[in-house]
Amino acid sequence: MARPGSRPGSHPRRRSPGVRRPHQSVQYVHLSRLFLDQLGRTPAQFVRTARAEAAAQLLASTALPMASVARRCGFSSAETMRQVFLDHYGTTPSHHRTVHSTLQVAPTAPSLPSADQRCRHSRGR
Structure with a gap:
């Protein structure tokens, strides 16, 4: 009898033990154990760290508003980013x-007089 979804006359593919098909999932508990064993932290901790590091890079290299940085790095809000940042770096994102x-702040050039100021100046002569 053919397996459901297989073509008639086709042979089942042989797979090595332990090789999973792409549609098979890893249980979260098993994944968490693997993370702890290999990386010393849970998947959630790994993601929070990756987000904090991405936010730190954007904060240092762009002038994006805090809310935009938070969104781009996967935080639900700027406040959540601030809390994670405090936990991870011991400081606030703005600090x-x-x-x-x-970012290099360009020195401000002396401002030119406005048209109104120029007119008043020329009338006073």
């Missing part, structure tokens, strides 16, 4: 940006 920013 991190101030200390680590690679």
Whole structure:
């Protein structure tokens, strides 16, 4: 009798023991154990760290608003990013940006007088 979904006359493929098909899932508990054994942390901790590191990089290299940085890094809000940042780095995102920013602030040029100021100046002569 043919297996459901197989073509008539086809032979079942032989697979090595332990090789999973792409549609087979790993149980979360098993995945968590693998993470703990191999990386020393849970999948959730791994993701939080990756998000915090991505946010730190964006904060240091862009002038994006906090909410945009939070969204781009997968945080549900800027407040959640702030809490994770405090846990991970011991500082706030805004302080991190101030200390680590690679953005060069252009010196401000002296402002030119407005048209109104020029007119008043020329009338006074």
